[in-house]
Amino acid sequence: MKDVMQHRNLNLLWLQSGGCGGCTLSLLNADCRNLVDTLKSFGINLLWHPSLSEQSADEVNRIFDACASGETRLDILCLEGSVLRGPFGSGGFHRRTGGISMMSMIERLAKVAHHTVAVGSCAAYGGVTSAGINPADACGMQYDGDAQGGLLGEEYRAAGGLPVINIAGCPTHPNWVMETLVALAAGEMYEENLDVYRRPRLFADHLVHHGCKRNEFYEFKASAHKPSDLGCLMEHMGCKGTQVHADCNIRLWNGEGSCTRGGYACIACTEPGFEEPGHAFGITPKVAGIPIGLPTDMPKAWFVALAALSKSATPKRVKENAVADHQVVTPANKRTRLK
């Protein structure tokens, strides 16, 4: 880590491959003075970014080649989008001008990068691009779904010593990306700061459930039945927020938003393999009326017992509001000087 700190400027190269560009568009929503200057104030120099930089065509190819040959120091390599291995392992579903596949370009650059960062679930694990029949044979940089390997292999370590850092999410929250980059620039990102799927723990140590506005409905198992209902989305609407690692309801999105605040289920977009849950996304799979996916760390017997108890004790307000799109009963006013 120390040798990076000696560089005043950290060169960041941002590549896009088998994805939608949504993590970049999300990054533009970052809560900061402005993206470029904020990165610059931490010594990060945007060597090239597909949406923000001037250089096009031959100028870009020269930057790529200079990084690959070592002529330009590559401190941070970010990939957005999955690696497209098809057809037949050729990488031909995404070619850079000049014929070389992006797959081999990514491989070459990852060899020289001091840090390698997967931005978004596609680059990390394959993501949505690898769903269904996986037509383009998409995978992540160091994972294929939840299995280690991917393009670079289990043993890969960037020159700085870390494996690929997986800023999962579909898309990523802009501040997850900013904070990870700032931590790297400050030399404050170590392997113990990553969780079991190599996600920065700065967002992955929380559950989406934490801070969810629907928590009172959850407590009483007062559930939504259709989109726009205010109730808890876990029982019927496919929500996995009690199991999914991310702080979406703590830091919020676009000001005051989140998926559950938007009225729809957490579909586990920060988890490897979320794109193929084995059921329709908006319908909770159940066995004997009990959701299969129980809250993380919660013993099943306790959950079933508590759910039955809390359902029987649901206040009228919570019960009625759960299936309405606005509060039909507002909280009662008690006397003043609440104890």
Add this chain to the structure above:
Amino acid sequence: MSRRIVGPFNRVEGDLEVTLDIESGRVRAAYVNSPMYRGFEQILAGKHPLDAMVFVPRICGICSVAQSAAAALALAQGMGIRPPPNGRLAANLTLAAENLADHLSHFYLFFMPDFARDGYGDRAWFADAQARFKALTGSAAAEVLPVRAKFMNVMGYLAGRWPHTLSLQPGGSSRALEEAEKLRLKILLAEFRGFLESTLFGDSLEAVAALDSEAALYAWMEPRARNADFPRFLHIARDLGLQNMGRATDRFISYGAYSDGTSPLFPAGLWADEKLQPLDIGAIREDVTSSWMAGDVALAPEVGRTLPQPDKENAYSWCKAPRLSGRVVETGALARQMVAGHPLVRDMVDRHGASVTARIVGRMLEFALVLPVMETWLRQILPGDAYCYPPLELQDARGVGLIEAARGSLGHWMDVRNGKINNYQIIAPTTWNFSPRDASGEPGALEQALVGLEAEEGGNAAPLAVQHVVRSFDPCMVCTVH
């Protein structure tokens, strides 16, 4: 004659490569290649119909809501349901917010930085353009990024987040706004209006919307050319003659945008042969002659197929070639406003045909035309009334969703059998604009628009004129092939 392969183009949202045949200092022919294939239509096959709402926004990070809106419409048609007024208004607001944010990103981040390139060092306006628009260092980007991020807070209220929301549903919006949130949205729209009027236009939105001819536009521009950004562009564009650059077919389509339940704010139609005509959706075919796709005959999208054939001879793009009655058409903000009959763009196209300048003017007009309507829609939302009807189970059904994304006409054709998606075909705006040659050998819209541009022989750089024309379409390559 020499051949030059130019790419990758950046600031185009995705990947693009253009092959230019150059002769006597001019482009003689152009071949547009979309070099990335992911296969969303293949991914969607066999899925639960409502799962389309999860997958289609992820086709594209910049037209994410547009993709959701098209899928929601197709599903609603299949289910035979229509959203309640609140749901329709919320969906319109969400789509309009995305479209305006995209226009803003396109102008400031993707398009204008090319005028700050060293190649224009000898122009009188260069120092000003460089200080304002230079990529990464210009004052405009530093100012616009936080303005855009703040404006996108409307998505926090309307859609939970952006991109990739699930709030747009076949039955309406899953996000029921409260009175207090309406007020916060009102404040956000007012702040955005303030930025547009002070920084982009130097005038009120209403004054901009009322500009009715090219002469009126340039007269309006003169006193503002150093004080506001759209006039700055017009000043540069006139100096460079961009009004005579980038003409394609002058045949424009729009699927119609922002329905009030009975009719759209901007109507559907075809502008061709200098007159407005009805748009016949049934006359759309996708040709794959030059695409790395299997198939011989051009198919209608409702029975379309997507089967990659990477070794296909004479093919040069993953993009299919959609045609309307066998003809090439252009889509986008200019097309939308041509069909809607805005006098300013009609006058500009009447004088010069479609051009780099006219395409930018079409986009800028939409800030002035759409934001005031967003203010009205917001007032019309009535908290307490329904926002969403429940979806219905689909067994066997077809549905078509036709909407206008920022960059033009987007269509989804869905076929459900036995409760699963049997076929899902998507024609995105840039599929129209950046399509390759068809069976008759006719080049796509961009391929035509590039012909005749100045380009020196030798080297492998992208000529500036080529970059302006490419970006004037506001291409979205990830949507193009999907």
